[in-house]
Amino acid sequence: MQYLAEVQKKSGGLLGASKVELRLIACQRSEDNWQAMAGNNSVVTDKAGEFGSGSLVIAEIAGNDVKRVNAATQPVLKILQHYSRLQEKLKDKDDDIEQWKQSLTYQSQELNRRVMEVEVREEELQQASEELARLEQQRTEVTVLREEAQRAQAEIEVKNQEIAATWAQLDQEKQNLESRLQEGHGGGLLDEAQVRALEAQIRQLADSSHGVGDLQSQVAVLFDRLDAQQPLLDQHWQQAESGGEGGAVEAWQAWADCLAELEQLKGEMAGLQRELAAKKQATESLQRQLKANNLLRQQLTHLAGGLDPELAAQINFQELEAMSLEELEAKVQERQRDYDRTFNFVNDQEEELRLQQQALEELKVRIAEANEFDRLTLETELADEQESYGILDDSMFDQRRTLSERRALLNEYQKVLARRQGQVPVEGVAPSIDLGPVLAQLEMDTKQQSQWLEELKTETQAVEVKIRDREGPVATKTEELARLKQQAQNAGNGHPGDTYRTVLSPMQEMVHGLREQLQALSETSDRLQEARHYQGQLVEGMRQMLSEMSGSNHLSAVA
Known part of the structure; x- marks a missing residue:
């Protein structure tokens, strides 16, 4: 195992x-x-x-x-790569699950909204059905009015024809009477049969004009009933207009306002995301700089002939001075072997890193020369290789630092051994350089960068909190925008106002036509009334003339 x-x-x-x-x-x-x-x-x-x-x-x-x-380097790297890919897959699955949750939530909200819309539409249809029933009743009344007006017009036509015929007959009799009056007493004026015939015609003429007053009353009643229908039609027209375009305009205005608010939220989100990316990039840069500073500090300390305090704490100089030379030589040899193993291992890793870099360059060349289908596969392979190279490169930083530390420890052990063996180190011809100020400045820079790094991490967390706080309002506003758009689209399509207009238009035309017809009947009845007035005067004159002629006949008979 x-x-x-x-x-x-x-x-x-x-x-x-x-x-x-x-x-x-x-x-x-x-x-x-x-x-x-x-x-x-x-x-x-x-x-x-x-x-x-x-x-x-x-x-x-x-x-x-x-x-x-x-x-364990390569197995651990493979495990880390596998774990990293597994984490990415799990994150993708979590994202999918979250999207499914959001989708189900949105579908549930959309379903509830549709149910509410259906209920509202049912109420509107119920109201529309009631309004249409009232409109149908009103249309029936208007139709009845039109039929009554047509019957009145027919009666007026019949009366007009009867009056015209009687008038013509009476005019003929008048002419006959005038002729007989001009003839004098030659043959007598009228006999009894002729008098009775004329009286019958006069009565018929008088009776024929009695229905004119009734017709005028009927026309007046029809006008009153028609005038009572128009306010109801006007009210229905107002409901149709208020339920149509006005509602659609208000709905689209609400959608436009919601869109402006959503765009503002998205703009704020985009700005925060750019700020977050910049802070993360600055954080990574500072972290790399701190690692480089630590390595540089160790190397400068070694060049200055000193020892890093952290490394110095690992060496017991009193124990080295007290042990025998044989034991000290064994310690130095152990440190030398430890350094050699680390050196060989780091060199192997550097060579592997170089080979991976070479493989990356070759993959990039192959991608540039590949077709579209092969390019997708090669790009996936390139991403895996870049990930592996990045992990190995990051691990090499600590390994290089470990190699530098072991080199410094080996040097200290060798110095102690040389001093105890009586060997005097050869002084270099070049003058020594005081690196103390440089190390002090480097230490100050490192502390300052560490402080900046902590501040950046705090600011990054604050920006992430702001982004999370805005994600909810953006999602809510997006759902609201979709809902308002659907409402605005529904406001102008299939609204009861359209049905109102479909019924009201022919009814309004019918009312206008009926009003014109009644107006014509009223004018005709007025003319008939005027004719009736003249006809009454004429009948009265004919009765007086007939009475006089009858009296003359009676006197002639007595004589």
């Missing part, structure tokens, strides 16, 4: 020179399953001598026997 272990070397003793203790950290249960070890489990082996203390290795152990020990 394979274990992830940490190399632990104990100083002192002859056993420590050949045996190395491995502290077991985790064991592999399956290809992608590692389980942390409980407690403090360790094994001793002589197969890990080339690894420095604190190094991570992969040890294959059967029972308590260590079969093989290999560097």
